Amino acid sequence: MKLADGIRRVGFRKWYERELMQSHLQLVLTFLCAVGIFAAFEAFDRTAPLVDRLVDVVAVVVCSAVGAWALHRYLYLLNHAEAVANQADCPQCSAYARFTIVHEDSAASAVEVQCRKCEHRWSILE
Numbered sequence: 001m002k003l004a005d006g007i008r009r010v011g012f013r014k015w016y017e018r019e020l021m022q023s024h025l026q027l028v029l030t031f032l033c034a035v036g037i038f039a040a041f042e043a044f045d046r047t048a049p050l051v052d053r054l055v056d057v058v059a060v061v062v063c064s065a066v067g068a069w070a071l072h073r074y075l076y077l078l079n080h081a082e083a084v085a086n087q088a089d090c091p092q093c094s095a096y097a098r099f100t101i102v103h104e105d106s107a108a109s110a111v112e113v114q115c116r117k118c119e120h121r122w123s124i125l126e
Helices: 003-010 012-043 050-086
Strands: 099-105 110-115 121-125
Touching: 003 012, 003 099, 003 110, 012 050
Parallel strands: none
Antiparallel strands: 099 110, 110 121
């Protein structure tokens, strides 16, 4: 979901909260993948049939790939939410997250907002 659409639909504070929740769910997925990797290593036995060993190797590869993707997604979502939150202060009156969206510039990946308190306008970069 685009930044402007999310903020229009639920407001900035809820959008920020949801972004953080999504990012931390990715961190939980990363942890579960690590547990899966360790479980597959523990289950690996050289004396087991070839099919069982291949299943363990596939489990390690799949858990590693999903874990790496989830960790990347976690870091992206967390950094994106924090970068936007750092720009949510009105430069003029320092009101936090009290703005309305005036214009969305998709080409520049920016959202022009206006403070509800002092009516100052500034851009938030995505």
